[in-house]
Amino acid sequence: MSKHHVSTTINGDPTEFLCDTRQTLLDCLRDELNLTGSKEGCGTGDCGACSVMVDGRLVCSCLMLGVEADGRRIDTIEGVASGDTLHPLQRHFLEEAALQCGICTPGFIVAAKALLEHNPNPTETEVRYWLAGNLCRCTGYDKIIKAVMNAAAEMRGA
């Protein structure tokens, strides 16, 4: 079975890859492009560890086929910081100790960034509902919610 040729844009860079029809976008990011920041926690769209942006929309990359990335713009955790300068969300995750093991962190940051682009001034409840698709088993979410709220406040002030 021959592979598909996919032309896409990842974190702003034109990118091409070959993939099997069955491979998910997550598989392609991790296995074909070595972008392993997106994690597979479930493979069924329940945990959000593989969250990416597709044409500005928050998507579980395990629920999308790699071939569907053709002609689209994909943004992953690897593109959130600018070089060594962390995004305010990343900084606040560190300052608030909003991660313990860190496996869910990339997905939370991508999802929270999508929230703040859509709603720069969310309430705690809005943050909690927006992030309800991202599972964290370590923190009990408390410090994650605080980190997102603090990052939002800083970004509004900036």
Add this chain to the structure above:
Amino acid sequence: MGNEEEMQKIIDYSGREFRYVGTRTVRPDGFDKVTGRANFGADFTANGMLFGAVVRSPHAHAKIKSINVDKALKLDGVKAVITGKDFPKLDVNDKMVGEVVVSYYDMGNNVIAREKVFYDGHAVAAVAATSQEVANAAARLVEVEYDVLKPVMSIAAATKKNAPILHKHVRTGGVEPAPTKASNVANRAEFKLGDVDAAFAKADVIIERDYSTQTVHQGYIEPHACVASTTTDGSVTIWCSSQGQFMVRAYVAKLCGIETSRVKVIPAEIGGGFGGKTVVYLEPLAVMLARKAGRPVKMVMNRAEVLRATGPTSGGIARAKVGAKKDGTLVAGEIELTYEAGAFPGSPVALGCMTGFAPYNLTDVRCVGWDVVVNRPKAAAYRAPGAPVAAFAVESALDELAQALDMDPLELRMKNAATEGTQAPYGVKFGRIGYQETLEAARQHPHWSAPLGPNQGRGIASGFWFNIGGTSSAEVMVNEDGTVIVATGNPDIGGSRASMALMAAEVLGIDVARIKPLVADTESVPFSMLTGGSRVTFATGKAVIEAAQDAVDDMRRRAAKMWDVDIDQVEWENGCAVCIESDQHKPLSIADIARKADKTGGAISGKANINATGAGPGFGTHICDVEVDPETGRVTVLRYTAIQDVGKAIHPSYVEGQLQGGAVQGIGWALNEEYVYDQNGTLRNTGFLDYRVPVASDLPMIDTVLVEVPNPGHPYGVRGVGETPIVPPLAAVANAVSRAANRRLADLPISPPRLLAALSKG
């Protein structure tokens, strides 16, 4: 555990002022973890690597008649297929007897089935191929013929007369006379003090009730993953995420029949474990596949495999009985616990027996536990293993007792709280503990006196965990520029690198940013016990402190040489060597000393290999407010406060995080989580959609209070903190719901259908 009485080194640090310990620094591994650069178990690739897949049993209980791998081997790209026959033969008596008994016979059978399969998802064969897709296809081509047996899915079914017997060799241990017939009841444990029957006769009020809980999973977000590579001389290298690289080394060597020294394990970042990664599943399979194929093999579980075949913790039933005087003085306590061990003996029921009544000053108490095998995955450790279910029963009984006595449940606990010198049901007399202090903090917390609305209830519950010490190693290496590397052998599961750096900074007197902690592989640092038992900050932290002190002593020697004075004249102050005799020598910083190291004897380092004793027990008290929806049976947690004696919080944010995370896992256990099997013993909820762990929108903020009653067994007063927080919440939630619903909820999880059924009883 049980080291409270043998604290040899008592250091008085009361009133000590810390410079770095207790500050909230950014974790040293943080940048990599927020940018996606950190490498977890599934992120590693090896040159020329193959991909593995596991063939799993669709039956809960069956004899394996035959396995035919021919079709799988013929598929293009398949390089190796293994079954149980490829592993060394197992000896039923091959056990390691330590604090817990580890049976290599059971472990080997669990990793890959031999004659029988014991649960839905039990591994029977594994394949390695050039891609994951081919490996998965090949796994489907392995033909296994089963003789299906009746599954034994519950304690009731396992203990029924004429129940199908899982293991022919299992006789009930701990009973006299020793039985001669095989049984599904693997063991009986008993702990007692005084004369409990006589004591109950003196009670004014007795509360007795049955409780039940379901099988729950640790639910770490990272599925098990590894890469194994072998060489022709028999050496093995494994990259994997686990709670202990030395644990993986020992178990793989044993199960694969390799000398321990030929196995090297390189730890990846670990994406959660909670006890569930203190055992091996994939690693021995990957090693055998790699050996057979002659190429490295990567294996990664999917979520369904994690839920079907890895470590849940035991569901269990409990009968708890408490007796008290009219004034609330407890006179007697009794608990009988029966836990599902899963497919092989070894539930944590004895630990449940030891912990349930540990927070209370009882001279007459009896705790009996039964360990029962069923056709579910073999229970693995889960955060304070055994304690939450026991505490659920005891703390619910105390709540009911408080109601019967018309007494404040907090005051009831305060009146009976264990203090220094109290003898626990498992025999140990407590040293300095902080249980009463947690109750006092609860009493003073505004949460305790806040008003409640209609359909709302408030629950309080406490919990105990031993915490352990054990063997730990640390190496402190001083770089030429005066920065310092701190190497230990313990995976960082929740921010322990930050704690190690802070403790080293405290000893060395340099900024924590100049210290780089690292988790070393099995060939780069001496042996350390795994990350578990809430031992790392305590035991490995103690090793780091001693190793840093060793490096300081080395640097004092070097300074003495540079100044040509006696070492006794050199003291260490604020990160510098200072000459106390003469002021003509300017203080030398670590960088000054390091720069000249070649002239004073070569590289500078310190080391410590210790077996840490004196782990201080942990006590916690949680307060929970809920609202019950009488129409739907839904329970909403409105407010939650977790209070714990943490000894000394090295990095308070990560200590708070332990309290918050443990509380939320306990809330999930109380309200949502359970394994659901059909009548054939097939697990029905194999994903996070149906095995529902708490999500952000289910929860309020989790307030924390860190009570610091220093542990005399640690130089900085540290107690383990990670496990205690999951002990109180089951009862804290159930007590809150029971008060809101005006009836006792004794069966977990209190899911909407279960609560509606209870409410409909009028």
